[in-house]
Amino acid sequence: MNSDNQTILDKVAAVLPLVHRAFDGEIGVALADNEKFLLYHPAKDLDFRTKLNTPPFKEGSAVDILIRKKLPYLKMDMDEQLHGFPYRVMAVAIYNDNKEIIGAIIISQSLDQQATLKNMAGNLLNSISTLASTAEEITAQSEEMAGITRTLAETAKDSQKQILETNRVLGFIKEIANQTNLLGLNAAIEAARVGEQGRGFGVVAEEIRKLAANSTESISKINVIISGIQSDSAVNYNQIEQVEVGISQVTEAIAHMAAATQELRAMAHLLDEKAENF
Structure with missing residues (x-):
């Protein structure tokens, strides 16, 4: 390697430890020429145990591909099968004054936190979907119950109206009975006044009075029976009204929960996107 190329690599080598320190060890940094690694500072949670000054590069690695294919930049995301956790490697070519690649800067970063975030986002989305589905089902059932309750309330209200109508009919019949009793009394008085000739009419008048009394x-x-039914009907109507109000409040609460679920779903999608772009 000529001295100019070595000078460039030496200057980069002097800077890379500062970059590693600036990121507080969250990233790994390495420097390589076209054959071997010259410098390596591992990340806190990602150490490839790279050997220095020991060619060749591992075949298929980011720096190997970049040097062989003469690429200016290469990014590779690796899954957990290789090292037990996902990670990202970025290689940037170093050029001399003749625009020739003389080496590369390699930056490595663990994607374990990203994977954790994505898993959390996925689990959150699944939970939200289940919650939303349950809320929709409860809403449908609440609406159905509300419809049934309204029908019951209307039926109870109609029953109260019919009971009031029955009371009016009974009042009319009672009035007729009182008048019949009065007529029977008057007939008995007249039969007694007539004497022996009115005895048969008196018997009829007595039967009329007994019928009126019965x-x-x-x-x-x-x-008494109607009053009991009316009281029970009023209690049932009030209870049905309370149930209807309760169902309405539950439906409203579920609607608020559904709105909050939609907001959570949007946040979960955003979390997933942030994890993807981590």
């Missing part, structure tokens, strides 16, 4: 008693019993 009707009034039956109406009272029906009123």
